[in-house]
Amino acid sequence: MTQYVIIGDGISGSSAAETLREEDPDAKITVITDEGEPLYNRILIKEHAKGKLPEAPISIHEEEWYEERDIELSLDTHVTSVDTDENVVHTHDSGDIPYDKLLVATGGTPTQLPVDNSDADGIHHFWTFQDARGIRESAEAADNAVVVGAGLLGIDFAAVCGAQGVDGKYLMRGDRWWRYALSGEGAEIMHEGMRDVGVEPVFDSGVDHFETDDDGAVTAAVDPNGDRYDCDFAGVAIGLTFNTEFLRGAGLEQDNGILVDEYMQTNVDDIYAAGDITRFYDVLLGEQAQNGSWGSAKEQGRVAAVNMAADAEEEEFQWVSSYSITHFDFPFLSFGHPTLGDEHAERKYSDTEWRRVAFKDGKIVGGVLIGDLSPQSKFKQLMRNQRVVADQAEVLLEKQVDLDNLAPEQEQ
Amino acid sequence: MSMASCDILRRSRHLERVESVTAETTVRHVDQLDTETLDAFYRALTADRPVSEADVDLEPGEVIVFTDYYRVART
Incomplete structure (x- = not known):
């Protein structure tokens, strides 16, 4: 029986636990968190702070959710170190927890x-x-x-x-x-x-x-x-310091985050990482990147779990993230990596509407939409397809984007 | 109205703005919607028209947090 240990019960850790149970029904799965409550909706806590949302809808999992899936949940548990020779997680006061495969999903502070x-x-x-x-x-x-x-x-x-x-x-x-x-x-x-x-x-x-x-x-x-x-x-809110102090001496390669490949594998055998803490290889961008969005973290956890359970490079992480600001009268959506790339195009349409698209090697790698979100799925589709479109930025900046107005793709 | 169009109407969703939610309400943020559902949600909001159940991952009764709070309702 394989023993999986997940450190962190945010959306990436929890998503991994759920996927591991589906992929490996007989496995022993342990989720460790230093927080005192199971998974909650981190995107919605700002609504609670604003005084608009009660606590109950923010909780996602009760402790029973873990029991029903035979997942051991260890709350208020502080991990002190990881012994990568013996494959053991050491905790402050909950003993040592052996693992066959370990997922680090501890996020930041x-x-x-x-x-x-x-x-x-x-x-x-x-x-x-x-x-x-x-x-x-x-x-x-x-x-x-x-x-x-x-x-x-x-x-x-x-x-x-x-x-x-x-x-x-x-x-x-x-x-x-x-x-x-x-x-x-x-x-x-x-x-x-x-x-x-x-x-x-x-x-x-x-x-x-x-x-x-x-x-x-x-x-x-x-x-x-x-x-x-x-x-x-x-x-x-000037940034996050990633929670990696317990990994001191474990040999994991880090560069303002834990470096993982597109399979969420670290450089150390049997150790994976997912969520905000990773600097992952983004196959769409063609380089290491970071992302703090909910959807990205959830998908990273799922992909890591698929590969952990398969004990192989079964599935790569490929994702176009979204991050919205919903506090004002107008919507705001950032997608992909709007701060990266080698060129960009932008246009203002009104006092509440503005658009920016970022390109790398002619392909869309991210953007920001303010006031009008209507082109978001088209831009994400172009990004997923890695289509070269920077030379046709005018089409992308039309108020109503029509992808049929793009010149046909050239055979590679 | 044909049986087929009746069926589509019965299986469609529309959005109602709400001022507050109760503790029992299921609430999601718009960032939890997949790209296609976000597209349909946004179209429903800006065009003020129902969307087909088949196109979206929206459950009747749940509230979506966007620039306001919107309850998903059966049409």
Whole structure:
């Protein structure tokens, strides 16, 4: 009987456990997590923090889900190290757990700002359900907020402030939000969305240090220009630090994430990785890449499990990811790798509509759609088909995209 | 109306905007929809017309989180 151990019960770990049970009915499967609750919907916790969604719909699995599938779930369990010679996972107080095949799906932990008082009361990071509960409670009682981190995670804090009626200042280091993927025109639509919910973007700013009261609660953020912003709530989302400390000495190749091939295999025999923590070989991009979307993590877990159960390179990971922002009156969807590639095309259609498509070697590798999502499936199809279309960008920038207007594909 | 078109109507879905959800409601974020279902969901929303059950992975009663909350209803 094969023994599978999965470290992490996020969507990738849980997806892997479910697939392993389907693929290998007689196997022993153990899922270890340092969290105190089984899988929940990480995309929806921001809705809870906004005060819009009760807790119950956010839970995905009860403990019975694991029992019904004869999957051993070990909650509140901290893995201390992995012995890759003996194939054993060591835990803090739950003993040693042997494995034949191991999946690492531990994700990351929000990175703390390296400034004075960054651990003061009232300063929040956003990753777990427990974080969301604390943010909701703190935001409900707050009057003034500061948000730091001009990316896809930071904007959730801005939305929480807007939904909870907290006046917010969004301190950004550059001249716009998500400057790696958006031009000024695209970003300005997002800035207007922030202003509409009561959060003012502040550019060429950031945080030099936080000020606190005698009880250690945050009272203000001071930016590198010396400007001071009163706040009794602060949200910091400057990135993730991947949870790999327990792998020290295990010999896994890492490069800001665990390196895996398209089969989710690491460089160490019988160890796989899936989810946010991986820097995977993206067959569509033709290079190593990262992705933090729900769908990508779920699919990585499934593909890893298929290959673990087969003990072979049975299926490769091939996926076009989507990440939406649904906080404003207009939709926003990022797909693939919009910050990568060697050229791009973009167009603004109205005060709430903008589009960008990124290309590598003439093929679509990602994009951003603001205000109008109608071309998303067509762009994803072109990306999956790896069709060379950069020389026909005009067709892709038409308001109504018609793929029939593309020139016929040339025989390779 | 023919039997066939009656059948299609009976098996179609439309979206209703809701202000809040109860603890018992099944809720999904739009990022959990596959590409085709997202396409159909978006078309249903922007064109304000029902979508065929066969085209989409949308269950009656569930709520989809988009720019608002939308309940999937049988037409």
